[in-house]
Amino acid sequence: MKKFLLSHFNRAIRILLATNALILLAGAMLGPIYAIFVEEIGGDLMDASVAGFLFAITAGLITLYTGKYSDGMRHSDKIVILGYSLIGTGFLLYQLVDSVMSLFAIQILIGIGEAVYSPAFDKLYSKHLDWGKSGTEWGTWESMNYFTAAFGALVGGILVTWLGFAALFYLMAFLSFSSGLYLYVVSPQRVL
Structure with a gap:
């Protein structure tokens, strides 16, 4: 268990894990x-499905381009920052959603943010892997992905139950911008 503690990873990996978490x-x-x-907001289950589709198809298509573009990028960290900022902006804009169409537009924006940051993040993370620890360090990222999904599902439900969706959206944006x-x-x- 000791080797899975973040203190055993280099600083760049720790920073990337924490911010991506x-x-x-x-x-x-x-x-x-x-x-x-x-x-x-007046939608139904089909609208939720279409919104999910728009996010995923946007992210998938644009990632093909941004992945190729990130190979030649010298400052991948700036691209990750841009992607995180686009996602945070999308989360903040959820406050203004008053129709299904505005929701669809925001889902596309968040999909663009995802597509912008993901390949650059993967490039940075791969670049900073320690020799002989790539399985452990990628495994730690995968595990963190599941832990954040579990914790996020619980916290999101509690927060909306107590304070409503507005509080949730502000927190989501705050985490992204942070x-x-x-x-x-x-x-x-020059850490990254």
């Missing part, structure tokens, strides 16, 4: 209750 946590908080939100801001602060230090 906040992004994944933010998204996970809405996931299980997303259809309820769609219903609250991740981007932290990367912005550490990137001039």
Whole structure:
């Protein structure tokens, strides 16, 4: 168990794990209750499905381009910051959703943010893997992905039950912007 503690990883991996955990946590908080939100704005289950489709198809198509583009990028950290910021903006814009069409537009924006950051993040993470620890360090990311999904699902439900969707959206945006801001602060230090 000792080798799975973050202190055993290099600083860049720890930073990437921590900031990405906040992004994944933010998204996970809405996931299980997303259809309820769609219903609250006048949509139905089919609208929730179409919104999910628009996010995924946008992210999938654009990732093909951004993945290729990230190979030639010298400052992948800036691309990750941009992606985190786009996602945070989308989460903040959930506050303004008053129709299914505006929801669809925001889902596309969040899909673009996902497509922008994911390949650049993977490039950075792979670049900073320690020799002989790639399985452990990628396994730690995978495990963190599941832990944030579990914790996010629970926290999102509790938060919306007690405070409503507005509080959830503000927290999701805060986590996303905090991740981007932290990367912005550490990137001039040549950590990434």
